[in-house]
Amino acid sequence: MNAVTTLYARRIAEGHLQQDPAQQAVLPEFERIRAAMARPVKRGLFRKAPEPVRGLYLWGGVGRGKSMLMDLFVESLDDIAVRRVHFHGFMQEVHAAMHAARQRGVEDAIAPVAADIAASVRLLAFDEMQITDITDAMIVGRLFEALFAAGVVVVTTSNRVPDDLYKNGLNRQVFLPFIALIKDRMVVHELVSPTDYRQDRLEGSRVYFTPNGARARAEIDAIWADLTKGAGAPLTLRVKGRDVVLPQARNGIARIGFFDLCGKPLGPADYLAIADAVRVLIVEDIPTLSRANFNEARRFVMLIDALYEAKVRLICSAAAEPEMLYLEGEGTFEFERTASRLREMQSDDWTR
Numbered sequence: 325m326n327a328v329t330t331l332y333a334r335r336i337a338e339g340h341l342q343q344d345p346a347q348q349a350v351l352p353e354f355e356r357i358r359a360a361m362a363r364p365v366k367r368g369l370f371r372k373a374p375e376p377v378r379g380l381y382l383w384g385g386v387g388r389g390k391s392m393l394m395d396l397f398v399e400s401l402d403d404i405a406v407r408r409v410h411f412h413g414f415m416q417e418v419h420a421a422m423h424a425a426r427q428r429g430v431e432d433a434i435a436p437v438a439a440d441i442a443a444s445v446r447l448l449a450f451d452e453m454q455i456t457d458i459t460d461a462m463i464v465g466r467l468f469e470a471l472f473a474a475g476v477v478v479v480t481t482s483n484r485v486p487d488d489l490y491k492n493g494l495n496r497q498v499f500l501p502f503i504a505l506i507k508d509r510m511v512v513h514e515l516v517s518p519t520d521y522r523q524d525r526l527e528g529s530r531v532y533f534t535p536n537g538a539r540a541r542a543e544i545d546a547i548w549a550d551l552t553k554g555a556g557a558p559l560t561l562r563v564k565g566r567d568v569v570l571p572q573a574r575n576g577i578a579r580i581g582f583f584d585l586c587g588k589p590l591g592p593a594d595y596l597a598i599a600d601a602v603r604v605l606i607v608e609d610i611p612t613l614s615r616a617n618f619n620e621a622r623r624f625v626m627l628i629d630a631l632y633e634a635k636v637r638l639i640c641s642a643a644a645e646p647e648m649l650y651l652e653g654e655g656t657f658e659f660e661r662t663a664s665r666l667r668e669m670q671s672d673d674w675t676r
Contacts, residue, residue: 326399327355327358327359327400328354328396328397328400329352329355330352330354330471332347332351332396332398341392343519344517346388346390346516346517346518347388347389347393347431347515347517350380350382350513350515353380353511353513353569354380354393354396354397356478357379357380357397358397358400359403360377360403361377361447361477362404369441369535376472376475376509377477377511377512378509378510379478379479379480379509380510380513381453381480381482381486381506381511381512381513381662382394382460382515383481383482383483383486383514383515384486384514384516384517385483385517387523388517389517390481390515391451391575391576393515394408394449394479394481395408395447398449398478404446404447405444405445406447407444407448408448408449408451409448409451409592410451410452410557410559410573411450411451411452411453411454412452412561412562413466413557413558413559414450415457415464416562418437418559419459419562421432421433422437427563428632434463434466434467435470437467438467438474439470439474439668441471441476442471442475446475446476446578447474447477447479448478449476449479450479450481451479451480451481451575451576452481452483452488452601453480453481453482453489453598454480454601454651455489455490455493455499455627456490456561456563456597456600456601458494459562459565460492461493461494461502462498462499462596463501464499464502468502468505469505472505472509478509478510480510480594481511485514485613486503486507486512487503489502490502499507500525507546509523509659519650528668529547530543530664531547531639531640531669531670532639532640533640533641533642534641534643534645535642536611536641536642541608541641543641544579544606544639544641548572548577552577554581555574556572556574556579558570558571559601561585561598563593563594563597566592566594567670568594568597569584570598570602571584572604575603576601576603577603577605578598578601578602578606579606580605580606580608581607581608581609582607582609582610582620582624585598585607585623585624586621586624592626592630595623595626595630595631599633600634603636603637604637604638604639605631605638605639606615606639606640607627607638607639607640607641608645609641610641610642611643612644612648612649612650612651612657613649613650613659614650615652617651619651621653621659626660627671628662628666631669632669637669638669646663646667647660649663649665650663
């Protein structure tokens with residue numbers, strides 16, 4: 325079993341990482357958890373139960389290396405039972421398991437779900453903890469209280485300080501005890517690095533490819549491979565009782581086709597949830613737009629507005645340059661703003 329600090333130093337020596345004082349400052353927290361969980365548990369009738377290990381809530385700006393550090397930490401755990409999962413995906417699984425428990429006639433569905441999770445893992449490693457759905461907000465407090473009571477350690481990354489989780493959400497007062505629970509059972513550490521590594525990897529690179537076709541797809545495949553190592557899994561967001569699925573996602577980066585985003589009956593709430601869940605969005609095969617596909621054009625405008633306001637980095641392939649995407653039909657004047665935003669979002673310093 326390698327210490328997290330050893331793995332980090334090895335990656336630097338191999339040239340895969342560059343030394344970052346802000347990242348190094350959080351390594352002792354990961355190592356504290358790893359070392360505590362590696363110690364054998366002494367058993368016996370009169371032995372005092374060990375003190376629960378406090379987890380870690382690592383938050384900070386996008387592209388600072390939070391997910392990379394989490395991956396190193398999980399790698400260091402070797403045979404410790406750990407589950408590394410995107411927080412949205414985990415909550416989707418919880419909802420499905422609770423529904424199945426209710427179908428069996430279980431009155432308190434949270435209890436058996438938490439028990440099953442605790443029986444399978446000693447540590448949960450979440451990427452991108454954020455709460456956008458009231459259903460999640462209503463259950464996380466009791467769920468995590470049960471997990472902590474069962475001895476499960478939680479380590480998570482987030483773009484938000486705990487006090488900003490579910491900010492301005494409906495009935496937020498019922499969520500506040502969960503914030504207090506995080507502060508009690510997890511060390512809250514801000515990763516303050518001046519470097520946005522994700523942005524740096526895109527700097528100087530094209531992010532808008534036209535026309536659509538094999539060459540554009542190959543360029544985007546290369547970007548996807550560089551940012552995610554080619555790995556990805558579906559990410560399901562729960563929005564107002566409905567599922568919005570991003571077919572490929574990893575570490576705050578998602579990839580989806582235009583018609584999966586704008587050819588379906590989605591609305592502002594869906595696009596806001598997507599903008600809140602990812603930091604880089606790849607949208608492929610944007611067609612030319614007109615009165616013939618006005619609904620798709622209207623949704624595309626809403627999508628770009630949501631991404632723009634949330635400062636999400638957009639990478640896309642399109643049938644034409646932004647100014648030539650929508651030339652006739654209702655809303656051509658309004659689309660000029662969308663074209664302007666698409667231009668602005670291509671600049672290296674746009675998200676800074």
